Structures are given as C-alpha cells and as structure tokens.
Amino acid sequence: MTYDLVIKGGNVVLRDGVYNVDIGIKDEKITCIAETITDDAKQVIDATGQYVMPGMIDTHVHISEPGRTEWEGFETGSKSLAAGGTTSYVEMPLNALPATINKKALDLKLEAAENQNYVDYAFYGGLVPENLDNLKELADAGVLAFKCFLSDITSEIPEDFINVDDFTLYKGMQKLAELDQILCIHAENASVTSGLAKEFAREGKNSGVEYAESRPIFTEVEAVQRAILFAKETGCKLHLVHISTSEAIQTILKARTEGVDVTVESCPHYFAFTAEQVDEIGPRAKCQPPIRKAEDQARLWDELMNGNIDWLTSDHSPCTEDLKQGNLWEAWGGISGAQNNVDLMFDLAVKQRGLPVHKFVNLIATNPAERFNIAHKGEIAVSKDADIILVDPNESYTVKREDLYYKNKHSAYEGRKIDCRVTTTIVRGNIVFNVERGIVGEPIGKLISTNE
CATH class of the missing domain: 3.20.20.140 (Metal-dependent hydrolases)
Incomplete structure (x- = not known):
C-alpha cells in the first residue's frame, strides 16, 4: 500500500496511554497504527519528540x-x-x-x-x-x-x-x-x-x-x-x-x-x-x-x-x-x-x-x-478521520498580536508565555497548519454529519 501520509516517531496518544508508534493515513482516514510502517508514503512527517493526538x-x-x-x-x-x-x-x-x-x-x-x-x-x-x-x-x-x-x-x-x-x-x-x-x-x-x-x-x-x-x-x-x-x-x-x-x-x-x-x-x-x-x-x-x-x-x-x-x-x-x-x-x-x-x-x-x-x-x-455522536472523530484509531495535531512539549513562545488569525487581533492572552506549542494541524489527512509555514492550502473543511 502507498499511504497519502505517514506520521513517524511521535508519542502517539491513544485511549489508554501514550505509545511510540507510526500512523498511516489514506483517503482521509487512519488506516494503520503500527510500531513501524515501512510501506511507501506520498508524504512523511517526523514527529520525534512531539505528542501526536487527536x-x-x-x-x-x-x-x-x-x-x-x-x-x-x-x-x-x-x-x-x-x-x-x-x-x-x-x-x-x-x-x-x-x-x-x-x-x-x-x-x-x-x-x-x-x-x-x-x-x-x-x-x-x-x-x-x-x-x-x-x-x-x-x-x-x-x-x-x-x-x-x-x-x-x-x-x-x-x-x-x-x-x-x-x-x-x-x-x-x-x-x-x-x-x-x-x-x-x-x-x-x-x-x-x-x-x-x-x-x-x-x-x-x-x-x-x-x-x-x-x-x-x-x-x-x-x-x-x-x-x-x-x-x-x-x-x-x-x-x-x-x-x-x-x-x-x-x-x-x-x-x-x-x-x-x-x-x-x-x-x-x-x-x-x-x-x-x-x-x-x-x-x-x-x-x-x-x-x-x-x-x-x-x-x-x-x-x-x-x-x-x-x-x-x-x-x-x-x-x-x-x-x-x-x-x-x-x-x-x-x-x-x-x-x-x-x-x-x-x-x-x-x-x-x-x-x-x-x-x-x-x-x-x-x-x-x-x-454529540460524532462517531468518526475524537480519537486516534483505525477507520477514524485523520484529524491529528502535533504538540511540542519543549517549545515555548509568547502570544503576539501579529500572530493571531482573528479578524480582530485582540486576545486576553496577548503577551503570555506558553511552554508548549501546536506545530502541525491535520484535518482528514490534509495539513492545514504548520508552525513554520502558517496556514497551508485552501479551505477544506466540511460540514460534520453524525450519520457516518
């Protein structure tokens, strides 16, 4: 199998704890969770040192x-x-x-x-x-x-x-x-x-x-x-x-x-x-x-x-x-x-x-x-939507107005130092945010159905 995306080396947060496993994603779904994924992938993310969570x-x-x-x-x-x-x-x-x-x-x-x-x-x-x-x-x-x-x-x-x-x-x-x-x-x-x-x-x-x-x-x-x-x-x-x-x-x-x-x-x-x-x-x-x-x-x-x-x-x-x-x-x-x-x-x-x-x-x-009966979301598990974030527990930053995406760039958190950082956000297998690149691509969000 050729995966659309593989996330390797991260501390993956599953229902019962944290595991060092790889995640394979294809057609917007999580299709494999294994100690090591060796199959080909169109894209690979190295998540070493980061938490990988829904x-x-x-x-x-x-x-x-x-x-x-x-x-x-x-x-x-x-x-x-x-x-x-x-x-x-x-x-x-x-x-x-x-x-x-x-x-x-x-x-x-x-x-x-x-x-x-x-x-x-x-x-x-x-x-x-x-x-x-x-x-x-x-x-x-x-x-x-x-x-x-x-x-x-x-x-x-x-x-x-x-x-x-x-x-x-x-x-x-x-x-x-x-x-x-x-x-x-x-x-x-x-x-x-x-x-x-x-x-x-x-x-x-x-x-x-x-x-x-x-x-x-x-x-x-x-x-x-x-x-x-x-x-x-x-x-x-x-x-x-x-x-x-x-x-x-x-x-x-x-x-x-x-x-x-x-x-x-x-x-x-x-x-x-x-x-x-x-x-x-x-x-x-x-x-x-x-x-x-x-x-x-x-x-x-x-x-x-x-x-x-x-x-x-x-x-x-x-x-x-x-x-x-x-x-x-x-x-x-x-x-x-x-x-x-x-x-x-x-x-x-x-x-x-x-x-x-x-x-x-x-x-x-x-x-x-x-x-809310959103059965296809909410955890990292095979067959769930590949809605995944990476959090670096060792990266600190200060909330600055110029980094806010709000239409009106004010926040009660301006000037606050936070001692971790979301580095990547993935929606149904699509990277929509990366800390170095900012917002990625075009809007791909879909209306949620509880019937899936």
Missing part, C-alpha cells in the same frame, strides 16, 4: 457570519482554530444575524460557511421564546444540538438572540426530549446579575474582583439547579456550558446520581486567569460567567484534575476592537480564545499539574465526540 473538537465557538461578519468570519475564525490545534468545531446560534432559530437562518449560515472553513464544522440551533414551533425543522436539518440562555441577553435588533423565560425553557425541553436532542444552557440567574450590574455600575465599582462579585457564584448554581429540575420533569438531555465554579459542578454531579443525563464543560480562561488579574488585562478578559477569584479558581482546578469536568471549549466570542473599550460594564463580554486552547491547557494541566496526556485528550476530543 485534534480538538471545540463545541463552543461564535462565528458572526452572516450579519456581523466584521466581528469574525468563517475564514478567519477557522484559521485561528486550525492554528490552535482544533480540527472540528460547533458554531453557536447567536452573534450572527439572523440568529439560528429557524431553518431559513440555518440555510443562510450553511451557505455562508461553504468553502470558507479550514477545519470541519457543525451548527447549533437556538431556543428562544418565539421559536418553539421551529425546533423540529432545525433538528431535521441536522443541527448537532440546541442552545439557550438563562442569563440576561436582550436585543432591539430583529432576528437577534434573546434569553428564555421559564415557560419557554419548560416547553422547549419537552419538545427537545421528544426529538432526542441535547439542550446546551448558559446558566446564570438573569434577574440577580442584571440588578447587581446596575447597582455596582452606579456605585463606580469597576474592578475585576467587583465584576466577579456582581455575578456571584450562587447565581450560576441557582440556574444550574433550575435547569436540572426542569430536565428531571421533562427528560431532556442537558449540557451545561462554560461552568466556572466548583459549586455548580458538584450540583451537576449530584444530578447524575439521580439519573439526569447531563454533561459539563469549562473553558481555558477560567483556569488561566483570576479576577485579581483582570484589572491588568482589562476588558479583553471580560466574559460571562466572570473570571473568578483565586480561591474559587483553585477549587475549579480540583474539579478538573479529579475528572469532574467532561470537556474544554474556547467559548470564542470575538468582536471589533472598539467594543472592548471602556470599563467592565461598558465593554462587550466575550474572550477571543480559539487560537489558544490546546497549548495553554496542555501547559497548565499536563506540564504544570501532571494531568495524564490521555486524560487531556478526553477533555479536548474524545468526550465531546462521544456526547
């Missing part, structure tokens, strides 16, 4: 095309994902206009995404008060899951995204349970956080710690409890997005013991920064839920290291630079993070804290693939 599946990405393409488009967003070691992503139903709350809007997004992506992609459908009758058409059209907000999200713009009320949450969960769909939830108590934000702003409380105190831990826990209660009543499958506190995770773990089908994600920024550091970074580090205080972050680290967080996502939420001006009340809330997921968390969790590498792979690839 590419990240980032299930929480905001691309603002169409409608707000000046914030982020599919081309720039997927380039940044590729450079960061992500080989597949799932795009959220908000920030673009119109929001993905009906099939017509989904079709616009599908058309906009075609031939622009450097990595594979899928879409969420939204749940909002006005679209209960549109959930089935979105599910039939192939959205991977659904998303709603319990936190306050309002807009005067027609066809923009808004948060659900409790009736919509209940009825939506009923319908999604019937459709066997997962509902992903942004869990914060809208009334309390909105009231505290106005109160703190009036009083001139603008520090990073004060911003965290305006969205206290109990507001996340209460919303998680409410979502779980509704899930018990309806039988809807849940996924809690960007959870920032140990208290909320413990609530989720308790619900599992009571039979609730629920998973949980968190994001690198909750592990990389503390509220005490936000003032130095400024509004680039503003997000919801907020960056937590150091003592709270320490407990979140315990949850990650103890295996209580199912996977990691970027929650890449970009915007134009002018929207990041002003104080923490005025600036847009969202962190541009798609390009620094794998390297940052590999450094923090694996190198600095000793997380086994195969467990790290579960956090970035295997677990989300299994939860």
